[in-house]
Amino acid sequence: MPQAKRRPPRVGDSPAVRRTLIGFVLTVGALLILAPLIVIFAQAASLGLDGFARTISHPDTRHAILLTVLTALIAVPINTAFGIAAAWAITKFDFWGRRFLLVVIEIPFSISPIVAGVAYLFVYGLQGLFGPLLEAWDVKILFALPGIVLASMFVTAPFVVRELVPLMQAQGRDLEEAATSLGASGWRTFFSVTLPNIRWALLYGVVLCNARVMGEFGAVSVVSGNIRGQTNTLPLHIELLYHDYQTAGAFAAASILTVLALVTIVAKVLLERQGAGRVHRPALAAPTGKSA
Amino acid sequence: MKIRLDNVVKTFDTFRAVHGVSLDIESGELLALLGPSGSGKTTILRMVAGLEFADGGHIYFGDQDATDIPVRDRGVGFVFQHYALFPHMTVAENISFGMKVSKVRRSPAEMSARVADLLRLVRLEGLGERFPTQISGGQRQRVALARALAVDPKVLLLDEPFGALDANVRRDLRRWLREIHGELGITTIFVTHDQEEALDLADRVVILNEGKIIQQGTPEEVCRNPSSAFVMKFLGDTNRLSGSVKSGVASIGGVTLDADGCPDGAAEVYARPSDLEWSRESGIPASVLRVIDRPDGRRLVARTAGGETVELDVPPETVVRAGDEGFLRIVRMKVFAA
Numbered sequence: 001m002p003q004a005k006r007r008p009p010r011v012g013d014s015p016a017v018r019r020t021l022i023g024f025v026l027t028v029g030a031l032l033i034l035a036p037l038i039v040i041f042a043q044a045a046s047l048g049l050d051g052f053a054r055t056i057s058h059p060d061t062r063h064a065i066l067l068t069v070l071t072a073l074i075a076v077p078i079n080t081a082f083g084i085a086a087a088w089a090i091t092k093f094d095f096w097g098r099r100f101l102l103v104v105i106e107i108p109f110s111i112s113p114i115v116a117g118v119a120y121l122f123v124y125g126l127q128g129l130f131g132p133l134l135e136a137w138d139v140k141i142l143f144a145l146p147g148i149v150l151a152s153m154f155v156t157a158p159f160v161v162r163e164l165v166p167l168m169q170a171q172g173r174d175l176e177e178a179a180t181s182l183g184a185s186g187w188r189t190f191f192s193v194t195l196p197n198i199r200w201a202l203l204y205g206v207v208l209c210n211a212r213v214m215g216e217f218g219a220v221s222v223v224s225g226n227i228r229g230q231t232n233t234l235p236l237h238i239e240l241l242y243h244d245y246q247t248a249g250a251f252a253a254a255s256i257l258t259v260l261a262l263v264t265i266v267a268k269v270l271l272e273r274q275g276a277g278r279v280h281r282p283a284l285a286a287p288t289g290k291s292a
Numbered sequence: 293m294k295i296r297l298d299n300v301v302k303t304f305d306t307f308r309a310v311h312g313v314s315l316d317i318e319s320g321e322l323l324a325l326l327g328p329s330g331s332g333k334t335t336i337l338r339m340v341a342g343l344e345f346a347d348g349g350h351i352y353f354g355d356q357d358a359t360d361i362p363v364r365d366r367g368v369g370f371v372f373q374h375y376a377l378f379p380h381m382t383v384a385e386n387i388s389f390g391m392k393v394s395k396v397r398r399s400p401a402e403m404s405a406r407v408a409d410l411l412r413l414v415r416l417e418g419l420g421e422r423f424p425t426q427i428s429g430g431q432r433q434r435v436a437l438a439r440a441l442a443v444d445p446k447v448l449l450l451d452e453p454f455g456a457l458d459a460n461v462r463r464d465l466r467r468w469l470r471e472i473h474g475e476l477g478i479t480t481i482f483v484t485h486d487q488e489e490a491l492d493l494a495d496r497v498v499i500l501n502e503g504k505i506i507q508q509g510t511p512e513e514v515c516r517n518p519s520s521a522f523v524m525k526f527l528g529d530t531n532r533l534s535g536s537v538k539s540g541v542a543s544i545g546g547v548t549l550d551a552d553g554c555p556d557g558a559a560e561v562y563a564r565p566s567d568l569e570w571s572r573e574s575g576i577p578a579s580v581l582r583v584i585d586r587p588d589g590r591r592l593v594a595r596t597a598g599g600e601t602v603e604l605d606v607p608p609e610t611v612v613r614a615g616d617e618g619f620l621r622i623v624r625m626k627v628f629a630a
Contacts, residue, residue, distance in 0.1 A: 174376035177343055181363050181370040182390035182443055192389075196380040 040258055043251035055252040060229045064237035065256065070145070071233060072213045075152045080206050083160025088194075090161075091168040092176070105161050108154055116154045117222025120147065124223075143225035148233060151219035156209045163205030164198055171197060204271045211264040215257065293446040293479050294319045294354055295340065301348035302335050302503075309335045311503040312349065320477045322470070324490035327500035328526065333483045334451055336500075340481060341449050342366040353446060369440030373452040375432045377424040383435050384420035387411070390443035410438040413472065430461040437469075441476070450482035454489065466493050487527045491515065499523055521628045524562045531568065531602040533561045533576075534630065542627055545576035545598050551627045558630040565591060567624040568604035570612060575619030578602070582614055596620065 044052060055061060086105060090098055108116065123129045124141040134141060141147045175197065179189040195202075217235040224231040232240060234257050241250035295317040302310040310332040317323050325333040338344040340351060342363035350359045358366060377386050387407045391398050398406075411417050414434040416427075424432055433453060440448060453469070454462040470493055473480055484490050490497045491511040498508040507519040518524040521532075535544035537559045542551035544561050551559070569575075570592060581601070582593040590608045595601050602620065606612065 174372050174374060175378060177363070178370065178372060178376040178439075179378075179389070179393075181341060181343070181366075181368060182393060182439070183364055183395070184389070184393040185364070188393050192393075193378055197378075 037258065040251055040254050043248065044255035047248050047252055051248065052252050055249045056256065058249070060232070061237060061241075061249070061253055063229050064232045064234045064253070067145070067148070067232065068214055068234040068257075071148050071152055072210055074145075074149045075156065075213045076206060076210050079153055079156055079209055080160050080202070082157065083164060083205060083209075084202070086161045087164035087168055090165055092173055102161075102165070106158050108156070109158050109162075113151075113155050113216065113218030114222060117151055117219040120151055120154070120219070120223050124150075142223055143227065143231055145231075147223040148220050148231065151223045152213045152216050155216050155219050156212045159209035159212065160202065160205035163201045163208070167198055167201045200271055204268065207264055207267050207271065211261055214260055294352075295447060295479060295481075296352040297336070297340070297349065298352070299349040300336070300339060300346045300351060302332070302339060302344065303347050309503055310339070310346075313500075313503070313505055314349075315498060315505065315508070317479060317481060319479055322473050322480045322493065322495045323482075324494035324497045325481065325483045325500060326485070326487060326490040326497050326526075328485060330502070331500040332503035333485075333500050335503075337449050337451055337481060337483045340447070341368045341370045343370070367443070367446045369443065369445030369448045371433070371436045371440050371448070371450040371453055373455050375424070375436040377432055377435055377439070379424055381423075382420065383416065383422050383424070383427070384411070386424070386435055387420075387439045387442050390439065394443060406442060410442055413441070413475075414438045415468075428461075429457050430465055433457065433465060434468075437472070441478075445478070448478050448480040450480070452484060453482055455484070455486075462489070469493065491527075499526065501526075518626060521560060521562060524626055524628075529565050529603065530562050531565065531600075531604070533563070533596070533600055533602070534598075535559050535561050535627075537627065537629075544622070545596055547576050547622070549622060549625065554627045555629050559627050560630045561622070561625050561627050563602075563622055563625040565603045565605040567622065568602065569621040569623055570594075570604060570606045570610060571619045571621045573619065575621040578618060578620050580612055580614050580616045580618070583612060594620065 047055065056065075086101070089095070090102055121128060121142065124134060124147065125131050126135065126142075139146075141150065175193050176189050179193045180186075184192070215235055216233075217239070220233055221236055221239075224233065224236060226232060226236055226240065228237075228240060234253060238250050238253045238257065241247075241253060297313055297315040299312045299314050300310060301308075301312055313332070313336060315336075325336060327333045335344060339346050342358070342361060346359060350357055352358060353366075363370075378389065381389065384404075384407050387410055388403050391403050391406065407420065408417075411420055414437060416431060416434055416438070419427060419431065424435070427435070437448075437450075437453075454465055457465065466489060482493070491514075494511065496508065496510055497514050499506045499514060501522055507514055507523050509517075514523060515527060518527065524530050525532075533544050535542050536557065537543075537551050537554045538556050540550070540552050540554065542549050542554065542559060542561060577597040578594040580592050580594050584591040584593065585608070589605050590610060590612075592604050592606055592612060593601065594604065604620065612618075
């Protein structure tokens with residue numbers, strides 16, 4: 001009798017619950033996430049290789065891609081440096097306002113990006129806080145690259161910090177203290193002890209930060225002014241093409257952005273394999289690496 | 293290197309961790325700082341290392357005032373409780389780290405020769421290419437020691453060196469550390485909360501409680517002449533019996549014993565399980581509650597007529613069962629005023 005051989009189900013492991021849950025998740029995942037992605041690539045492919053190349057090589061599109069990459073090249077390194085500095089300060093020093101700082105750094109996670117954009121408008125706009133001063137000095141922040149970079153940095157400020165803080169908290173100060181007691185300088189300690197031990201989490205944070213900078217729409221849309229061929233980043237350009245009824249072009253540009261995102265995801269998965277994003281990682285060094 | 297602590301004070305926020313501790317450590321001595329958690333022993337060790345700065349007082353290395361010398365320049369070897377080995381470096385790289393960052397330039401050949409020497413010293417030959425995650429806890433502790441010794445420290449400081457290891461490994465490492473200390477003759481201070489470890493290993497034991505030194509001396513001195521009830525209790529299993537003293541004679545449960553030099557009045561009598569004997573004839577009346585058999589003897593849990601529970605060790609062949617009535621005889625004891 002098969003019934004006699006069957007082991008009792010574990011808690012929450014009845015076949016009905018199992019099948020329903022898995023089925024539900026797979027269906028929703030396919031409809032919600034997978035289908036739109038497939039549509040983007042299908043639409044882009046319908047242009048044919050020729051049409052695709054033509055759309056992409058349009059000066060405005062090329063400029064948008066360049067601007068997006070340039071923004072990422074500026075914003076990501078600055079935010080990485082800020083993230084390391086902030087995580088270091090929060091985990092290795094005791095100072096008044098440490099918890100407050102952590103909360104402040106997380107605000108961009110919960111605030112709508114468009115609010116950030118509008119706030120920048122109030123601070124750096126012509127009628128804004130520093131508006132007259134900036135005009136007098138002839139510094140252009142809004143509707144130009146600096147504004148786009150600033151808005152992108154605001155939105156992505158928490159990414160690196162959030163990855164590093166739990167890890168560095170778990171690691172404590174022992175390793176740095178050991179290195180210093182052995183005679184290492186502060187820089188030496190940072191580069192040969194601290195950095196190698198946070199590298200995967202750091203890379204993971206940088207990858208997420210980069211993905212968000214490239215894809216940011218709301219905040220950038222407010223501060224860039226949407227000037228075609230000048231201050232349009234790739235996400236803004238896609239919207240513009242779409243509103244111009246250039247659906248195929250919009251899909252082609254969108255596919256470019258999606259490829260950038262997929263590259264990011266692949267990088268993220270590879271990094272996770274290396275143990276980033278987990279506090280209790282088994283080993284930084286591959287166990288089968290060198291052995292005696 | 294002779295080390296002297298002069299009235300050292302350390303306060304964390306509002307908590308006084310160390311209250312004016314003065315201590316002399318002779319050159320080449322192996323000293324244990326022993327105390328319960330929160331007694332300030334680790335804080336003292338970290339102040340000697342320079343990982344923590346004293347709020348008051350001075351620390352001298354020889355004749356030099358080392359109080360304000362940063363850890364980097366103090367020339368101490370520090371072994372952390374959880375080893376703090378660099379996980380991304382091999383054992384050999386860990387050991388040579390101090391030499392690599394040193395202001396004294398050494399050739400790679402010199403360094404690898406030193407690493408080989410140290411690996412031999414800590415008996416880890418052939419494991420130089422392993423990573424810390426690929427060796428056992430006891431081996432990691434030995435690597436941590438080799439790493440600390442590589443920079444020729446003036447003093448070796450160990451924070452709960454065997455705390456995270458199981459009992460057998462711990463016993464082996466203790467004997468081994470004693471041997472290394474004998475071989476190198478380096479002034480060594482270690483912190484422990486385990487009295488057995490301190491007594492086994494150290495030339496001299498400093499017992500701390502609540503940031504103050506309670507007693508210091510050789511293991512023999514602190515074991516035979518505990519200065520207070522705290523030391524008596526902290527060093528091992530102890531029975532406490534209440535009694536009273538009158539003109540140098542203590543009476544406990546109807547038995548009188550010699551207690552020279554004790555002030556008159558209520559007193560607490562402390563005796564270790566091996567300081568008591570089980571008797572059928574005379575002594576403090578008691579009944580046996582439980583008999584516990586161990587490989588090295590037999591322990592009785594008994595209750596005196598006064599309602600106090602005591603434990604005593606008897607020879608394994610003693611014929612006794614739970615419920616038996618008999619008498620306790622005190623062979624040795626310490627009397628402290630209550």
